Amino acid sequence: MSELLLNTCRKDAWRGYVIHKGVNLVMGTLHDPTSRSHVAASDSQPSDGLPRGEDPNDRSAGAGMDTLSDVLRAIKLTGALFFGVNASSPWSVEVPRAHSFARIILPRAQHVISYHIITQGSGWVRVGDDPPVQFHEHDILVIPHGDSYAMCSAIDVLAGLTEDHSVEFFRAMAAGQLPATVIEGGGNLPLAHYVCGFLGCDAQPFNPLLGALPRLMRLRRGTGEVSNLLDSLIDLTLGEASGVGPGAQCIRLRLSELMFVEVLRVYLETLHPRQTGWLAGLRDPVVGRSMALLHERPAHGWTLAGLAQEAGVSRSVLAVRFTTLVGCPPMQYLARWRVQLAARQLSDGLVKVSAVGRSVGYDSEAAFSRAFKRISGVSPAEWRHRNLISANSPFS
Secondary structure, X not given: OHHHHXXXXXXXXXOOOOEOOEOOOOOOOOOOOOOOOOOOOOOOOOOOOOOOOOOOOOOOOOOHHHHXXXXXXXXXXXXXXXXXXXXXXXXXXXXXOHHHOHHHHOOOOOEEEEEEEEEEOOEEEEEOOOOOEEEOOOEEEEEOOOOOEXXXXXXXXXXXXXXXXXXXXXXXXXXXXXXXXXXXXXOEEEEXXXXXXXXXXXXXXXXXXXXXXXXXXXXXXXXXXXOHHHHHHHHHHHHHOOOOOOOHHHHHHHXXXXXXXXXXXXXXXXXXXXXXXXXXXXXXXXXXXXXXXXXXXXXXXXXXXXXXXXXXXXXXXXXXXXXXXXXXXXXXXXXXXXHHHHHXXXXXXXXXXXXXXXXXXXXXXXXXXXXXXXXXXXXXXXXXXXXXXXXXXXOO
16 A cells, blocks of 8 residues: 555655554455357347346346355355554555555455445545545445555545565564554545455356456445444444454454445446346346346256246347346356356365266266366366465565
8 A cells, every 4th residue: 555555664664654553364265257149039039138128127036136145155255354544635655566565465366356434534546547536525436356446535646666575564463563554645635544454255157246346346335335233343343443452363354344235235236227237137037036046956857948937038038138147158157167166165175176067967977077177177186276375474
């Protein structure tokens, strides 16, 4: 983090800060693009794949959110660093790409997500080279893809610190050498207070969630867009921010995970009715039910005809609608999800490759190995070997 680090590593910096109570937390990983292949549309269907007269927001299927829970379990969502910032103008925080500090705060993480809860004041956030976006009190900012980003009191305020400075900040924070609340900035009004949280999860071989999220998610509390549950979780988390009693760290991390899940649910409700993507598929009655069936019985010998019958639509409707919303045909999605489930079992290192393959629906080890390598880029044995090495790394 730029300005925070400036004051940590350079005592003679033009902007010093005072630090309070220390806290030590931990982290995780995410991200994987999905195929954009398409199935030819039926002549009887609109070009967008949504049957005429149906409401894409109809939640009667009711199965989509179970699919979200299944994916969040499979990608091992993990809470990590969590700390507050009290900033006075001028102030600036610059964070490099998450891969530069992921191994410090959560050594086994493949991907890091960061989020910020603005509790007072306003400012600007810029993700990568995208145009800056203004944020205000009660906003929630999520950077899902591990991009570099900057938060500042004004567009032209940047500390210009190096990636090394940021890495040293995260190293000190993860080691418990820095406080739960950091004070920074130039000492002038206006003030800004916000909470920084970091999460990790698996990104490979298949994480359908990440590809459905924008580079910057901005939600606002208290406007009807955000649920009462999210408000309650934020209040609980902020109340635990400086807790030092037994189990306080674990409570903070679990609360931060729950907050992220609720942010996803809120974001799902705010999607435009014609939005496409994996999350949009969850709320669609046909696609949501189809995905729920695939997640419920991934080892079943599914065919497009069988899945369409259980979803209550024709094969052509399911193929077009699923591909239009999710970005790949149903059977291709199933193959990817099977490989994701298999990858988790292989990473544990306890089950034979043939048994893993059978558990996700493959009759032979050869067929499983071919499918796994086609999707992940490596054989099941190589995947297991790489993950065992990572687990035994001195950085883990």
